[in-house]
Amino acid sequence: MRFMMIVKATTDSEAGVLPNQELIDAMMKYNEELVKAGILLAGDGLQPSSKGIRISYPEPGGSPKIVDGPFTEAKELIAGYYLIDVKSREEAIEWALRMPDPHGFGQGEIELRQVFEAEDLTDNPETIAKEAELRKLSEEQKQK
Secondary structure, three states, X not given: OEEEEEXXXXXXXXXXXXXXXXXXXXXXXXXXXXXXXXXXXXXXXXXXXXXXXXXXXXXXXXXXXXXXXXXXXXXXXXXXXXEEEOOOHHHHHHHHHHOOOOOOOOOOOXXXXXXXXXXXXXXXXXXXXXXXXXXXXXXXXHHO
């Protein structure tokens, strides 16, 4: 089962304050542990929302609205993420608890969310097979 570990933004991360070398080293060690365990699918830090773009759909059938950042409420923003593939919810929590304080300032917060699998959304075998086929094609494209 896949889980996303969402690293919440802080006022410092939104201000573009970069982590110190000690935190970078700790995060690199953690990343290495995830890779060696064979569970890391993806993970990256994100630029502040001042460099972001938000697209919203204000009304059904209406045109999308594009707004440039920055966005307010740092506590609702994301500074980074990991996508992991583990055997259980408990294992996902264990890995999240091992992560160093993501900001190194005692303000770190991680939200853990399970990713929907095709089987969670439908029992239609054709849809499930198509999703698996698209996932396989995506992996093949990355290897080219």
